[in-house]
């Protein structure tokens with residue numbers, strides 16, 4: 022059953038119950054009031070008759086009569102009975118209409134005990150209210166006076182009231198149903214509209230569309246706002262997913278391209294070696310050297326791809342206190358071996374520790390140093406330094422090399438991105454992407470500042486860790502021992 026129908030039925034049921042309760046109370050009150058009026062009239066009449074009957078009684082012995090017919094109220098039927106039940110007197114209108122008021126035994130007992138009794142009697146299909154009262158003489162009950170009135174008029178009036186209330190209530194309930202149905206429909210229309218829009222959005226996957234609601238910020242307004250907020254979040258997530266998918270496709274395409282190039286060269290070289298007649302021994306040596314270069318390049322590439330895939334897969338990096346001074350000194354030593362014709366300075370390295378993975382940090386520093394060496398011609402200068410501030414340690418690798426153009430700068434952390442290929446020295450463009458993935462996994466950041474022709478500075482920021490139980494001197498000792 023729809024909410025609309027349920028709401029309408031609820032309104033109608035509430036109204037119908039209210040009307041029924043109201044009608045019943047009104048009807049009963051009216052019935053009681055009209056009956057009360059008749060009761061009072063009969064009691065007054067009986068009282069008047071009894072006060073006037075004594076003269077006749079004395080004159081006629083035990084015969085009890087009312088004084089005269091014309092003094093009785095019209096429509097009131099009067100009758101007297103002896104104690105043995107025999108009718109003694111009937112007013113002329115009773116005789117004329119042949120109306121004999123009954124007095125049942127239990128009513129008679131009630132009259133004698135209580136001093137009066139009201140009773141209903143149906144005579145010739147007409148309801149009468151009969152009031153009976155004892156007649157006393159010398160403090161002795163000698164008979165019963167009965168006065169009665171027809172309730173026909175009251176009953177007819179009450180019947181009209183009953184029919185009117187019934188018809189009125191029924192019409193009101195039907196009207197309430199109709200109006201309730203229209204009102205519930207109007208109130209629920211915005212919800213229907215929202216449902217239809219949401220359904221269309223789901224079917225067309227058009228998360229850029231929004232649910233429109235021009236009304237106030239009531240329950241429906243809040244529902245529309247909530248759905249729109251949810252759609253915005255969904256749109257963002259959807260876009261992100263699409264971007265990630267696109268990046269992944271690009272990555273796969275780039276990776277296959279990079280792997281195909283050395284393979285093609287190697288295949289070409291093999292074909293050269295298989296030639297008949299064979300190539301000269303000098304060519305053979307050159308071809309073999311080329312093949313060694315290409316296979317080394319391929320294995321470097323595969324190694325890089327593996328590192329990147331591991332970083333992407335969220336490989337669990339260790340989180341431990343890593344004193345960075347010994348680590349940087351170690352990297353510096355390696356750099357000096359690799360670039361003996363460049364000046365490597367590791368002077369401003371402080372005795373601090375980071376929270377992270379020593380192997381990952383070492384790999385990041387080696388990538389940065391490798392690049393610095395690659396892009397800094399002799400007799401350039403490469404400086405490693407550290408600073409610690411606000412719970413973060415910054416490691417900087419600065420070179421005086423060729424620098425990076427500003428339009429290139431924003432892309433250098435992208436996968437397979439290489440600067441001007443004539444100067445890049447054969448890298449696949451994965452080094453900085455790997456460094457960034459590792460630093461991200463360590464809750465750090467990596468950034469760059471560079472100017473073409475002036476050199477570059479790469480900065481890695483990582484969370485600082487306290488050097489447990491070691492003052493500067495001890496830490497220096499540790500550094501030397503390592």
Ligand code: ADP
Nearest residue numbers: 392393396433439440445448449450451452453
């Ligand atoms: P690759 O492994 O090929 O060196 P990277 O991701 O490490 O790739 O670097 C991407 C590009 O960033 C390089 O091709 C180069 O153009 C630029 N680059 C990186 N480091 C430096 C640097 N120290 N000086 C100048 N250019 C740099």
